[in-house]
C-alpha cells in the first residue's frame with residue numbers, strides 16, 4: 001500500500017498552482033453552504049478565509065479538503081507526475097492516503113483532531129505507522145523531534161493528551177499532522193478555543209513553521225488579526241459567497257466591499 | 271443419521287459423557303447422547319435452511335481468508351458466553367461420520383467443553399473423543415491443541431469479539447472502511463502503546479494477525495503462544511462469533527503473521543519450568559496452586575497432549591514419544607521464563623528461543 005519511508009509519497013509538481021478551486025458550490029437542500037468560489041493556491045502560500053458566523057467558511061474548507069463533495073465545481077490538486085487532478089475523481093483509498101500524508105487538517109477543537117485515548121507519542125506516530133513505518137525506535141525519534149519543533153516537552157511523550165492544556169493539545173495536533181511533511185495544511189479556527197495569551201504564541205509558532213517548511217495553508221478564521229498575522233492572501237465571505245479577495249494587508253488596509261469595510265471597522269472598534 | 275453402530279461408537283470413544291447426571295449443565299441435553307439423538311430436534315439442532323445459510327457464510331469466509339462475513343446468528347440453547355458462534359459453525363459442518371472433540375482452555379473436562387460435547391452427542395449422535403489425532407472437528411475456546419493438526423481436520427474457534435480494530439474505533443462503518451482500504455496503522459498504534467508503557471508488547475492473548483497478507487484478524491482469546499500454529503496449518507480453521515454475528519476463516523496452508531515492529535519482534539510465551547506430569551518443555555503451561563502455603567506447579571494446559579505423553583513414557587518411549595520430540599523440533603523450542611497466563615511476560619532468558627512471525 002505504502003512505502004516504509006516516513007516522507008509523503010505524493011509530491012506535488014513544481015509547475016503551476018498547488019491547488020485550484022474552480023466554481024465550487026455546496027448546497028444543503030435549499031440552503032447555501034457556499035456558492036461559486038474560485039481561487040488558486042501556490043506552494044508555500046497561506047490563505048485566510050474570513051467572514052461572520054454562517055458565512056460558509058467551514059463548508060468551503062471541507063469541500064476543498066476532500067471531506068465533503070461539492071454540489072458543483074471542482075477541486076484540483078497538483079499530484080506528482082500527474083499535474084492537477086480532480087480530487088473527487090480519485091479513488092477513496094487514494095484520497096484518504098493523500099489526506100493523511102500530503103495534507104494536514106487542524107480542527108478547532110483538539111478533541112476532534114486527536115486520539116484522546118492514546119499517548120501523545122502515539123498521536124504523533126500514528127501517521128508514520130499508517131504509511132508502513134514498522135520501526136518503533138525510529139517512530140519514537142521522529143515523534144520526539146516533532147514534539148520539540150512545536151515546543152512540547154518531550155518528557156510528556158507517553159502522557160495522555162487529556163492531561164495537556166488546550167494550547168499544548170493544539171500543538172500536539174499540529175505535530176501529528178506535520179510528521180509526514182505535508183505540503184498543504186487545512187486549519188479551521190486553530191486558535192479560537194484558546195486564551196488570548198496562548199493564541200499569540202501558537203500563531204507565532206504556526207507562522208514560523210509555515211515559512212520554515214514552505215507549507216501552503218488554508219486557515220479559516222473569524223478573527224482578522226489572525227489573518228493579518230498568518231496569511232499572505234485573504235478571502236472575505238458573506239452568505240456563502242466571496243465578496244472580496246486579495247493580499248491580506250491590502251484588503252485590511254484598503255477594503256473595497258462595504259461588508260469588508262464593516263468587518264474591518266468592527267475589529268477596530270473592538 | 272443415527273445407526274446403532276454410531277451409538278456404539280459414541281460409547282466406545284467417549285463413554286464418560288453418556289453417564290447421566292454427572293455434572294451440572296445448563297442444557298437439557300445432558301445424558302441423552304448414549305443411544306439416540308434427542309427427540310424432536312433436527313440433526314445438530316439447527317434446521318437445514320439455517321445450516322445452509324451458515325455454510326454459505328463459511329464458504330465465503332474460506333474464499334476471502336480473514337474477512338468477517340456477517341451471518342444470521344440464531345438463538346442457541348446456551349448463553350452467548352458459552353460459544354454460540356462456534357457451536358453454530360460446528361452444527362453447520364458436522365455430519366454423522368464426524369468425530370468431535372471439544373476443548374476449553376486446552377481441557378476436555380471443563381463444564382463448558384463437557385456441555386458442548388454433550389449437546390452435539392445428543393443432537394447428532396456422532397462419536398466424540400478427547401484425542402486430537404482422532405477428531406475430525408475440534409471446537410475450541412482459548413487454545414489450539416499442541417499436537418499438530420492434519421489435512422482434513424477442522425478447528426472451530428469460539429469468538430467473543432471478532433473486530434480487531436474495535437478497541438479504538440467504535441464505529442462499525444469506519445472499521446469496515448478501514449478493512450476495505452487496508453488501513454491498519456491503528457493496530458500498530460496499539461502495539462506502540464504497549465511498548466511505550468510496558469517496554470515490550472504486553473498483549474498476550476487475542477494477539478492480532480494478518481491473514482494471507484491482507485485482512486487483519488483477531489484470533490480469539492488464544493495465548494499468543496498459539497499464534498505460530500495458525501500459520502500454514504494443514505487444517506481448516508473456522509471462527510464463529512455468535513453475539514456479533516460474524517464468521518471468518520483461515521483455509522489450510524494460509525499465511526498467518528503476528529503483527530510486530532522490526533525492533534520489537536513477535537515473541538511467544540516461555541517458561542523456566544517443565545510440565546510436572548509429563549516433563550514437556552514445549553507446551554503451554556498452566557500454573558496451579560497446590561496448597562495453602564503457596565506451593566505451585568506447572569502442568570500442560572492441553573490435557574490430551576499431556577496424557578498422550580505420559581502414556582508414551584509408561585510404554586517406555588514408543589511412537590508417541592517419538593512423535594512428540596519430532597514435534598517439539600518443529601514448533602518453537604520453548605524453555606525459559608515463566609509466563610503466567612494473563613500476566614505479561616518477562617524478557618526471554620534465552621534469546622534464541624522466540625518465534626518471529
Ligand SMILES: Nc1ncnc2c1ncn2[C@@H]1O[C@H](COP(=O)(O)OP(=O)(O)OP(=O)(O)O)[C@@H](O)[C@H]1O
Pocket residue numbers: 028031032033034051052053054055056057058059060222
Ligand atoms: N450539515 C449542514 N446541514 C445543513 N446546513 C448546513 C450544514 N452545515 C452548514 N450549514 C449551513 O451552511 C451555512 C454555512 O455554514 P458554515 O458552517 O460553513 O459557516 P461558517 O462560516 O463556518 O460559520 P462559523 O463561523 O459559525 O463556524 C450556514 O447557513 C449553515 O447553517
Ligand SMILES: [Mg+2]
Pocket residue numbers: 057058059
Ligand atoms: Mg465554521
Ligand SMILES: [Zn+2]
Pocket residue numbers: 545546547548549550569570575576577579
Ligand atoms: Zn504435560
